[in-house]
Every structure is written in C-alpha cells, then in structure tokens.
Amino acid sequence: MKISGERELELLKKIGFTRVAGSEEEQKAAVLLQQECEKLGVSAEIEKFSIEDAVIERAEFQILEPFEKSYEVTGYKCAQNTFDRGVTVDFLYAENALEADLADARGKIVMVNGPLRLPLFRRLIDAGAAGIVTMEGDFRDKPEETDLSTRMLRRTLRAFGNVPIVHMRVKDAMELVAGGARRAKLVLKNTPLERTSRNVIATIPGTERSEEIISFGAHYDSVPYSTGVYDNGAGTVINLEVLRYFAENPPKRTVKFIWYGSEEIGLEGSWAYVKAHQEELKKHLLMINVDVGGPVLGADKASVTGVKELSEYMDYFMKIRGHRLKVSQGIISSDSIPFAASGVPAVNFDRDGAPGAACIHNRFDTLAFLSAAALEKTTKHVLDFGMEMVNAAVFPVKREIPENIVEEIDRYLYKKELSQIRSKE
Ligand SMILES: [Zn+2]
Known part of the structure; x- marks a missing residue:
C-alpha cells in the first residue's frame, strides 16, 4: 500500500468543520470516522463519556471610572x-x-x-x-x-x-x-451542565501476539470557531492512513486506533479511556500519538514520553531510514499524558508550523496553510516507526516511565499542589 497525502487531504476536507467537545458536530465527526474504518473493513465502536460544560447566560464587563x-x-x-x-x-x-x-x-x-x-x-x-x-x-x-x-x-x-x-x-x-x-462592574451568570462526548475505537487483532497492544491515538475535537484541521484533523487522518496499512497487512501484535473526543478541554477523552480500560491497559505496550500536522512550512518532531533508551533508539532509527525529524525525550500536552500517568510509555509525533506559517486554536486554523505532501511526510514517520514496534520479534521497550518524566507529568498535572489541598481537607 502506498501512503497517499492526497487521500488524507480529501478526508481532512470532509471532517474540517468545527467539532467542539460534546457538540453535535463532534458526534457527527465520530460517526464519520467510524464509517471510514468500516469502509476499510475494520469495525469501530463509539464509546461515550460525560464532560463538564456550562451555558453562559450573561457575561458583562464595564469600566465606570474615570x-x-x-x-x-x-x-x-x-x-x-x-x-x-x-x-x-x-x-x-x-x-x-x-x-x-x-x-x-x-x-x-x-x-x-x-x-x-x-x-x-x-x-x-x-x-x-x-x-x-x-x-x-x-x-x-x-x-x-x-x-x-x-x-x-x-x-x-x-x-x-x-x-x-x-x-x-x-x-x-x-x-x-x-x-x-479604576472602577469596574462585572456580571457573570452561567449554568453548569453535563454533555456527552465520544471516543472512536477500532481494533485489528494481532496474528501472533494478540495479547500485546500498541495503540495509535489522535484527538479529533476542535476548539470553538476553528475548523481544527491542523489541530488535530491532521493527526486524525494520519492515523486513518496508518489503519489502512494494517487492515491490508495484518499486524503481529494487536493494534488499536483511538480517536479521542474532548482533548481541547483537558484531555477528557483519553482520561475517560484509561479509566474505563484499566484491565486492558496492562496489555498496552506503547501509545503512539499524533497531535498537529500538515503545515506546508514547518518541522517534524517526535517526543518520547518514556525511557531515554527509546528516544535514543528512535533517533537512530529515523536517521537510518532517512526521515527528517527531531527526536527528544519529554512530554507534550496531549492524550499521551493519561497513558504515561498510567504507566504506558508513549511517543508523540507532530509537525509544527514555522513561525508565522500556521495558526492554532482560532478561526485561522484552516486548510489554507496545509498540504498533502506535509501530511504524507509525517504519516511515513508514524507508519515506519509503528511497523517496527508492532511487528518486532521481541518488544524491546521497557514498560517504565523514568523518574524525570514522572516529575514532568506530576508538574503538568499539579500533583503536588492538589495533594496539599487534599491533605488539608
Ligand atoms: Zn491538539
């Protein structure tokens, strides 16, 4: 199978509408993804979870003096x-x-x-x-x-x-x-409520080591006012292209493709997934996440939320294959966090826009600065590395989150501050 950036771009146009956490449009995108998987002969489930939201009735701000x-x-x-x-x-x-x-x-x-x-x-x-x-x-x-x-x-x-x-x-x-x-008036009226958001999950069982799981993740929701094609329609379609490969070339280990809802409001989809699948999580060897991609001008990188050996190996691997991207160890604010916090190592791929050549989290995140060639480039990285891991004779990566990464995650999640609060209660 040949990876096709053009095909990815076509699909990106189809899901390139605003898909806010818990909205009807997010649901529509979930169903669309489910259908795309099924077209490739892989069944996909939609798993619901609830999220916090609110309706703002009044928000006013007025300066009164001078x-x-x-x-x-x-x-x-x-x-x-x-x-x-x-x-x-x-x-x-x-x-x-x-x-x-x-x-x-x-x-x-x-x-x-x-x-x-x-x-x-x-x-x-x-x-x-x-x-x-x-x-x-x-x-x-x-x-x-x-x-x-x-x-x-x-x-x-x-x-x-x-x-x-x-x-x-x-x-x-x-x-x-x-x-x-120097003097102001502020009015706020809002009513909290719960909404339903969704993860889309497709599984291709492994032919030899089906009890070992490697998952490919990407969030498919967007922020308001944004078509969210760069963030993260791109990762969404990249992983669908990876799924297409494994549907045609059965993997040795089980691969899961999970498209997460509600990432933009606090990684809610991936938190919901790890909470709902505690038993299954023990079998997860690695989470491969793709968050942002496709800008014509930009640079690819990979962040390894796992042991140093993996990031060093990955750097060598990418160089040997002639892939041009920077590999380093670290965390990024995305769906890999709940996995790493649960002990599952993760690798994050992204292609960040060059300064001035991309916009994120606003109405200017559009197809105007994306290209098929850029999507294809990142997809090759994800698939090439993914194949290596999924079909390895022996899975070489320790299921371990090193101390320095644990500290970074704890800081990101404000663990220390929150535990102080709990101990006061
Ligand atoms: Zn994102």
Missing part, C-alpha cells in the same frame, strides 16, 4: 456567578500578578496578562481578588475578523477557589489601562 464604557467579554464556564446586579468594585491591572502587584488586590476586580494557569490563579485567590479578567489576541485584532474564545475554569483550578471571571481582547484591555480604569 470613564464609562462596556467591553465585549466572554465568561468562564463554571466560574462563580455574581448576583444579577453584578459586582461593582475597584479595578486593578496586576500584570503578571507579582506579590507587589497583589498587595492591595483584596476585594478588587483584577486583570492579569494570563493565561490563567494554576500558580497564577492561586496567587489571585490568595490575594482575595473579587473577580478576574484575562485577555487574549493581538492589539491589531479586528473584531470582525477575530473571535474571543470561550474559557472554562477547570476542576483542578476550582479546587483552590472560585470567583467570577471574564475574558477580553488585548486591544480593549490596552485601551482601558491606558485610560486609567
């Missing part, structure tokens, strides 16, 4: 609601929220440069902020050409506190700071 102006904002889902009349208090721009910035933040609406990760959020909560404002974008943004994204205050952060939070454009934030904003 001038009066309302700004367009989006509300953080699952952030604390205000009363109907909102909170009207002093406003403070706290930059990166250093101790000195926050010395008199108590009871104020505090704007920060963001993004709102746990350490920053904790400092704001500890400082007694009455509300938080974050920002995104570029001061050159044209509102008619750009979107203000919707955010969620994730469970991990909520473990440390909750206040009303809204999100605004950098361009507007700049205006209000330059104008000396």
Whole structure:
C-alpha cells in the first residue's frame, strides 16, 4: 500500500468543520470516522463519556471610572456567578500578578496578562481578588475578523477557589489601562451542565501476539470557531492512513486506533479511556500519538514520553531510514499524558508550523496553510516507526516511565499542589 497525502487531504476536507467537545458536530465527526474504518473493513465502536460544560447566560464587563464604557467579554464556564446586579468594585491591572502587584488586590476586580494557569490563579485567590479578567489576541485584532474564545475554569483550578471571571481582547484591555480604569462592574451568570462526548475505537487483532497492544491515538475535537484541521484533523487522518496499512497487512501484535473526543478541554477523552480500560491497559505496550500536522512550512518532531533508551533508539532509527525529524525525550500536552500517568510509555509525533506559517486554536486554523505532501511526510514517520514496534520479534521497550518524566507529568498535572489541598481537607 502506498501512503497517499492526497487521500488524507480529501478526508481532512470532509471532517474540517468545527467539532467542539460534546457538540453535535463532534458526534457527527465520530460517526464519520467510524464509517471510514468500516469502509476499510475494520469495525469501530463509539464509546461515550460525560464532560463538564456550562451555558453562559450573561457575561458583562464595564469600566465606570474615570470613564464609562462596556467591553465585549466572554465568561468562564463554571466560574462563580455574581448576583444579577453584578459586582461593582475597584479595578486593578496586576500584570503578571507579582506579590507587589497583589498587595492591595483584596476585594478588587483584577486583570492579569494570563493565561490563567494554576500558580497564577492561586496567587489571585490568595490575594482575595473579587473577580478576574484575562485577555487574549493581538492589539491589531479586528473584531470582525477575530473571535474571543470561550474559557472554562477547570476542576483542578476550582479546587483552590472560585470567583467570577471574564475574558477580553488585548486591544480593549490596552485601551482601558491606558485610560486609567479604576472602577469596574462585572456580571457573570452561567449554568453548569453535563454533555456527552465520544471516543472512536477500532481494533485489528494481532496474528501472533494478540495479547500485546500498541495503540495509535489522535484527538479529533476542535476548539470553538476553528475548523481544527491542523489541530488535530491532521493527526486524525494520519492515523486513518496508518489503519489502512494494517487492515491490508495484518499486524503481529494487536493494534488499536483511538480517536479521542474532548482533548481541547483537558484531555477528557483519553482520561475517560484509561479509566474505563484499566484491565486492558496492562496489555498496552506503547501509545503512539499524533497531535498537529500538515503545515506546508514547518518541522517534524517526535517526543518520547518514556525511557531515554527509546528516544535514543528512535533517533537512530529515523536517521537510518532517512526521515527528517527531531527526536527528544519529554512530554507534550496531549492524550499521551493519561497513558504515561498510567504507566504506558508513549511517543508523540507532530509537525509544527514555522513561525508565522500556521495558526492554532482560532478561526485561522484552516486548510489554507496545509498540504498533502506535509501530511504524507509525517504519516511515513508514524507508519515506519509503528511497523517496527508492532511487528518486532521481541518488544524491546521497557514498560517504565523514568523518574524525570514522572516529575514532568506530576508538574503538568499539579500533583503536588492538589495533594496539599487534599491533605488539608
Ligand atoms: Zn491538539
């Protein structure tokens, strides 16, 4: 079988619609993937799981002194609601929220440069902020050409506190700071709810060592306003091309293809998978993940979330095969994390756009900067390495996550901070 970037690109056009976690469109994409597997003679199941979401009814932000102006904002889902009349208090721009910035933040609406990760959020909560404002974008943004994204205050952060939070454009934030904003009003009303998201799972049993599993993973959901073809329609179609190969050339070990839903809201699909398949997970030898691909201008890389020997071997292997990509040991923020956190080593493939040659997590993630040739290049890496592992006489990789990687994962998951909270309870 010859890998075809053109075929991948055609499929990418088919699934290149916005596929937000838990939405009808995400479900439509899941069914589409299931059908594509079945066309290749491999049955696929759709496995449901529930995710947290919220409906935002009101999100308003207004500067009251020394001038009066309302700004367009989006509300953080699952952030604390205000009363109907909102909170009207002093406003403070706290930059990166250093101790000195926050010395008199108590009871104020505090704007920060963001993004709102746990350490920053904790400092704001500890400082007694009455509300938080974050920002995104570029001061050159044209509102008619750009979107203000919707955010969620994730469970991990909520473990440390909750206040009303809204999100605004950098361009507007700049205006209000330059104008000396000192008093503001914030209104947030949102209703949390549960939605259903889906993983799509296809299995090709091994001909010799069917009890040993290697899985190929890619998330197929997108963020709002984005067609998510670069992130991660590309990985989605790359793995379907890999499936096509193994459907025609039965693998020695069992291969699983898992397309994860709801990655963009916190790796929810892969967490749901590892939770629901604890027994099966013992048989997983390796997880091969593909997240972002296809830009015409870019660079391929592979990150090995496993022992150093694997990353060294993989680097040699790729060089011997004449593949051009950088291989290193480390973690990336993607569906390989829940696997590695469960003891399953992982390898992540991606092709990142060159600076200025790709856009992610906004309406500019489109086919405009992707090509069949670039998709094909990454697919060859994934398939060539995948074949080597799947058909190895003896599987050589230790099922072990080394200490340095465990530490990186723990930091990523805020393990230490969360255990402090639990021990206080
Ligand atoms: Zn992604």
